Amino acid sequence: xxxxxxxxxxxxxxxxxxxxxxxxxxxxxxxxxxxxxxxxxxxxxxxxxxxxxxxxxxxxxxxxxxxxxxxxxxxxxxxxxxxxxxxxxxxxxxxxxxxxxxxxxxxxx
Numbered sequence: 001x002x003x004x005x006x007x008x009x010x011x012x013x014x015x016x017x018x019x020x021x022x023x024x025x026x027x028x029x030x031x032x033x034x035x036x037x038x039x040x041x042x043x044x045x046x047x048x049x050x051x052x053x054x055x056x057x058x059x060x061x062x063x064x065x066x067x068x069x070x071x072x073x074x075x076x077x078x079x080x081x082x083x084x085x086x087x088x089x090x091x092x093x094x095x096x097x098x099x100x101x102x103x104x105x106x107x108x109x
Contacts, residue, residue, distance in 0.1 A: 004077035005055075009066035012053035019062040020070035022047055024054045 014029035025035040026049050039046035055066035059076050066073075080087055 004080070005066045005073050008059055008064065008073055008076075009055040009057040011056050013056065014053060016054040016056040016065050017063060018056075018065040018068040018070060019059075019072050020068060021045065022065070022068055022070065024049050024056075024065045024067065026052055026054060028052055 015023065015025040015031070015035065017023050022044075023035070023038075023046050025032070025039075025046065029035060035046055036048070039048060049067060051067075056063060057066075058064065059073065062072065064070075064073050
C-alpha cells in the first residue's frame with residue numbers, strides 16, 4: 001500500500017525539525033555530540049534516527065519528519081482517504097484543465 005509519508009517527505013538531511021517541535025538527527029550531523037547531549041537532557045524533544053539521513057517535507061507550509069510519531073502527516077493522509085472521491089474529482093478536473101492549456105499552447109507553436 002502507498003505510504004503518504006513517502007510522497008510528502010522527499011528531502012533528506014542529517015538533522016531536521018518537525019512541526020511538532022521534535023528535532024530528529026543522525027550520527028552523520030556535524031553537531032552530533034551537541035545533539036546527543038541535548039537528547040540526554042530532553043529525550044522527548046531530541047531524537048536520534050537509526051538511518052543515515054532524516055527524511056522530511058512540507059504539508060500546508062509546515063515542515064514534517066517522516067519518522068515522527070506526532071501524527072501530523074497521518075491526519076492529512078486520513079483526510080485524503082476519507083475524501084478520496086472529492087480529491088479524485090478535483091484532480092481529474094485539474095488534469096483536464098492542464099491538457100486543455102497544453103493543447104492551446106501547442107496550437108500557438
